[in-house]
Amino acid sequence: GGVCGLKALTVSLTKLLVGPSSANINNCHGSCAFPLTNGNNHAILLNSHIESGNADERSPCCVPVAYEALEVVDWNADGTFISIKPDAVARECGCR
Amino acid sequence: GGVCGLKALTVSLTKLLVGPSSANINNCHGSCAFPLTNGNNHAILLNSHIESGNADERSPCCVPVAYEALEVVDWNADGTFISIKPDAVARECGCR
Amino acid sequence: LQQKRRCFFQITESTEHNYRQNKKYTAAGSVSGSVQVCETTDCCVGYYRIINxxxxxxxxxxxxxxxxxxxxxxxxxxxxxxxxxxxMCSTDLCNGNITWGK
Amino acid sequence: LQQKRRCFFQITESTEHNYRQNKKYTAAGSVSGSVQVCETTDCCVGYYRIINxxxxxxxxxxxxxxxxxxxxxxxxxxxxxxxxxxxMCSTDLCNGNITWGK
Structure with missing residues (x-):
């Protein structure tokens, strides 16, 4: 399904948080095979190693590499409170 | 094979660079299943979404989250030169 | 000229931490007494805790x-x-009267 | 007192960029003329380019x-x-005489 990139993903938060009921946190999907377009030096070296016949090594994976925070209503024993959750929404993907 | 963590990985560089002949760039291996120990907020929300029955979504992957640079002898049409390659050696792993 | 949404306003001083965080609700509109005039939304909300x-x-x-x-x-x-x-609801002062489903 | 390794020293002024980067080799030991006395290694190296x-x-x-x-x-x-x-080699001035295999 194409090269590694960002896709919208709406998840329900009702079991974890008081609010909001759902949020778009995005997710990363797609191929990280040769030729690697959005990898860093480690991913390039790792892919070259795997292409040289080491198929059993973990190959680069399409994952978020930049995030945004999400403002939520969190909870504790004393009630609810507004909280900023860092690194909650994927903003950019890469091969790592 | 255990939870997501760092393992040594020595790769040959002779096809890509003039020196060194090989280097330990490390790689990340292991499980990112529930309960997630080294994930960020996005990975926790993603795992919760998948555990709720959305098995077709891309699940968190064990990847490098911190790197070191590698000093190498690179090359161009004019000869060889010392070069610092950033993000070449994995230093820490996480579920992303 | 569209009328701004008015909502009931109340934040609980349960603990210093929660109270400090929940003061951020005041950024959504000016508060006078127990009523807030919304500047950034048409929605009123209520968050309830179940105690005993x-x-x-x-x-x-x-x-x-x-x-x-x-x-x-x-x-x-x-x-x-x-x-x-x-x-959550979309009429004036609607968050003062929560409807409990079965 | 162990003798420090001595290696032949030469960097090419092919381009400003490559020359500037390759000046970093001087950090491995003091250079006088075409000889470098190694401070941080026992290895001499030679990098060769094939031209025609x-x-x-x-x-x-x-x-x-x-x-x-x-x-x-x-x-x-x-x-x-x-x-x-x-x-790469491990004797004094050994990088002046490269052995070409078949």
């Missing part, structure tokens, strides 16, 4: 988090295994 | 990159599909 089986309003305010409120009245929605309930 | 089928020394120096040199003499090892050759 009885709901207690933890926060009433103009919405800052939910971003959507299709219903005119404030219908209770369970959160965190029925430990909390939330409601 | 003939090897030309691009860099001779105390090692900064390779970190290992099991052989006493400097045996040519191919790099980048035979466009470059490198050799």
């Amino acid at each position: 089986g009885t709901p207690k309003a933890d926060v009433l305010a103009c919405d800052r988090i939910e971003k959507s409120c299709p219903d005119e009245t404030c219908k209770a929605q369970p959160r965190i295994n029925n430990q909390f309930f939330t409601c | 089928g003939t090897p030309k020394a691009d860099v001779l120096a105390c090692d900064r990159i390779e970190k290992s040199c099991p052989d006493e003499t400097c045996k040519a090892q191919p790099r980048i599909n035979n466009q470059f050759f490198t050799c």
Whole structure:
């Protein structure tokens, strides 16, 4: 399904948080095979190693590499409170 | 094979660079299943979404989250030169 | 000239931490007494905590988090295994009267 | 008192960029004329470029990159599909005489 990139993903938060009921946190999907377009030096070296016949090594994976925070209503024993959750929404993907 | 963590990985560089002949760039291996120990907020929300029955979504992957640079002898049409390659050696792993 | 949404306003001084965080609801509109005039939303919200089986309003305010409120009245929605309930609504002062479903 | 390794030293002024980068080899030991006394390694290295089928020394120096040199003499090892050759060795001035294998 194409090269590694960002896709919208709406998840329900009702079991974890008081609010909001759902949020778009995005997710990363797609191929990280040769030729690697959005990898860093480690991913390039790792892919070259795997292409040289080491198929059993973990190959680069399409994952978020930049995030945004999400403002939520969190909870504790004393009630609810507004909280900023860092690194909650994927903003950019890469091969790592 | 255990939870997501760092393992040594020595790769040959002779096809890509003039020196060194090989280097330990490390790689990340292991499980990112529930309960997630080294994930960020996005990975926790993603795992919760998948555990709720959305098995077709891309699940968190064990990847490098911190790197070191590698000093190498690179090359161009004019000869060889010392070069610092950033993000070449994995230093820490996480579920992303 | 469209009238701005008015919502009941209440934040609980349960602990210093929660109170400090929940003061951020005041950014959604000016508060006078127990009423807030919303500047950034048309939605009122209520967050309720269940204490010994009885709901207690933890926060009433103009919405800052939910971003959507299709219903005119404030219908209770369970959160965190029925430990909390939330409601959102789109009429003036609608968050003062939560409707508890079965 | 152990004697420090001495290596032949040469860096090529091919371009300003490459020359500036390759000045870093001088950090491995003090240079006088065409000889470098290694401070941080026991290895000498040579990097050769193949121009019209003939090897030309691009860099001779105390090692900064390779970190290992099991052989006493400097045996040519191919790099980048035979466009470059490198050799490493562990005796004084051994990088002045590269051995070309078949």
